[in-house]
Amino acid sequence: MNTIITDPSAASRREFLKTTTKTAAGLSVLSGISLPHVHAAGSDEIRTALIGCGGRGTGAASNAMGIQQRVTRLVAMADVSEKRLKGSFEALTAKHPDRMSVSEDSKFIGFDAYKHAIDSLRKGDVAIFTTPVAFRWVHFKYAIEKGVNVFMEKPICTDGPTARRLLALNEEAKKKNLKVGVGLMCRHCRVRGELFNRIQDGEIGDLLMMRAYRMQGPIGSAFTLPRDPKVDTNELQWQIQRFHSFLWASGGGFSDFNIHNIDEACWMKNDWPVEVQASGGRSDRGDYIDQNFDHYSCEYTFKDGAKLFLEGRTAIGTHNQFATQVHGTKGSAIVSTAGHFPSKAMTFNSQKMQRSNIIWRGKQPEPNPYDLEWQDLIAAIVADKPYNEVERGVKSSVTTAMGRAAAHTGQVIRYDDYINSPFEFSPGVDKLTMDGPAPIIADANGKYPVPQPGILKDREYAMEPQANPFPLIPMAPAPVEEPLSPPERQKPAAKKKEAKKA
Ligand SMILES: NC(=O)c1ccc[n+]([C@@H]2O[C@H](COP(=O)([O-])OP(=O)(O)OC[C@H]3O[C@@H](n4cnc5c(N)ncnc54)[C@H](O)[C@@H]3O)[C@@H](O)[C@H]2O)c1
Numbered sequence: 001m002n003t004i005i006t007d008p009s010a011a012s013r014r015e016f017l018k019t020t021t022k023t024a025a026g027l028s029v030l031s032g033i034s035l036p037h038v039h040a041a042g043s044d045e046i047r048t049a050l051i052g053c054g055g056r057g058t059g060a061a062s063n064a065m066g067i068q069q070r071v072t073r074l075v076a077m078a079d080v081s082e083k084r085l086k087g088s089f090e091a092l093t094a095k096h097p098d099r100m101s102v103s104e105d106s107k108f109i110g111f112d113a114y115k116h117a118i119d120s121l122r123k124g125d126v127a128i129f130t131t132p133v134a135f136r137w138v139h140f141k142y143a144i145e146k147g148v149n150v151f152m153e154k155p156i157c158t159d160g161p162t163a164r165r166l167l168a169l170n171e172e173a174k175k176k177n178l179k180v181g182v183g184l185m186c187r188h189c190r191v192r193g194e195l196f197n198r199i200q201d202g203e204i205g206d207l208l209m210m211r212a213y214r215m216q217g218p219i220g221s222a223f224t225l226p227r228d229p230k231v232d233t234n235e236l237q238w239q240i241q242r243f244h245s246f247l248w249a250s251g252g253g254f255s256d257f258n259i260h261n262i263d264e265a266c267w268m269k270n271d272w273p274v275e276v277q278a279s280g281g282r283s284d285r286g287d288y289i290d291q292n293f294d295h296y297s298c299e300y301t302f303k304d305g306a307k308l309f310l311e312g313r314t315a316i317g318t319h320n321q322f323a324t325q326v327h328g329t330k331g332s333a334i335v336s337t338a339g340h341f342p343s344k345a346m347t348f349n350s351q352k353m354q355r356s357n358i359i360w361r362g363k364q365p366e367p368n369p370y371d372l373e374w375q376d377l378i379a380a381i382v383a384d385k386p387y388n389e390v391e392r393g394v395k396s397s398v399t400t401a402m403g404r405a406a407a408h409t410g411q412v413i414r415y416d417d418y419i420n421s422p423f424e425f426s427p428g429v430d431k432l433t434m435d436g437p438a439p440i441i442a443d444a445n446g447k448y449p450v451p452q453p454g455i456l457k458d459r460e461y462a463m464e465p466q467a468n469p470f471p472l473i474p475m476a477p478a479p480v481e482e483p484l485s486p487p488e489r490q491k492p493a494a495k496k497k498e499a500k501k502a
Pocket of ligand 1: 052054055056078079080084110111114130131153155183184185256
């Protein structure tokens, strides 16, 4: 293994239809087309480099190597943890012995290991970004410089500055005709695609309300007990390995987990919310010292007044639900039933989602969307068709982040204000070093700052000035509607009296 520490010191439904393209029977435009052999690098093989060799990274690399349209090879791996890289390498070698081409010299450890992995690729190959989201823009910037295609996991940003940076970088990616996939795999689900078309065709009327649930027990690394410095000697590494616990690294469990359900609800609405209000709290956190709330409740509002309610909870002994449902003027629909896959999507001719009211149900069994998102990306590369999911990924990530920020500050937050806000969780993330300090430090009691809604209204947690490079921003106040004037209020009653008289 190349263990060089590469780091130097170590509107209405129809209106929407005019502006968006429907999915052809829920299928990718590229599906079923016989693909010409036009790989940019002059070879039939498409090579990938994995940056972030954890659970999802290993899964994504495996999905990529499972592609049948074209031979895909993994040629380089990068991580900040040698142990994680080794585990991933062994698992992938066992599963894809014929497609693994990662030599010892192509395994890189460190904060700039990503550069070496990307340097192993040729134009037209694919870099896979599956680190915590904090590093997304850093890695994307370099991949664009090098002219390689990208698959990046969700979320892709957690605050305004990183959202804007990604959009600006993406303009460069588009100029270079790079293909960029974003890991919101449910967007590639064929059954949900058919549901979207049915909803846009008016099968259940105009959508007025959507409900998204991600309610479960403790999940991922979102619950963290104090670090034992004898075991976990490096605070930064420990925070990165427990990234769901630290807002700078992941946007917390909220951004990392709730995004899928928020995204698929917005997809069905074919729009993005303009504002959100939310609440949440730490009611059962015990000795855990991470920065998450254990329950969140958000009310998103769309420009036509429609609502999306999100319930997010991580608590033992409570009702579990992992689903998205939508309600229209003529009926309702299930977008996802119990997880990401299978969706078991269906439409109903009533608000009651019961068997006797079913209009349509998605064909079973459903193909795995984690495979489909790779089939679609590779098909676009092979056919050299435009393929870029970054703008949608940014909108989805910002919509999610503003819900989190609304709960954490107790303020109403508008989409436009949030994406233009200067608040950045980790401005120096591109300069982190293996032995350097972590972006957030614990207090004398070993506790990290947590959100204090209503007390801290302009940032998501308290930061010591010396440890706090983040500017404070006043979040926009809630839009106040003009109150009805007294005469207007009295009008209906007065009319009633007159009617009675008549
Ligand atoms: N689409 C999905 O359904 C889905 C599912 C799981 C995870 N994800 C996303 O994938 C990403 C990773 O999640 P995971 O569950 O695999 O986490 P993980 O902790 O298992 O893996 C993350 C890996 O990245 C490495 N890493 C961290 N910072 C790095 C850096 N700067 N350079 C190189 N390597 C670095 C870590 O050491 C670790 O091996 C997250 O953004 C998460 O939201 C998506």
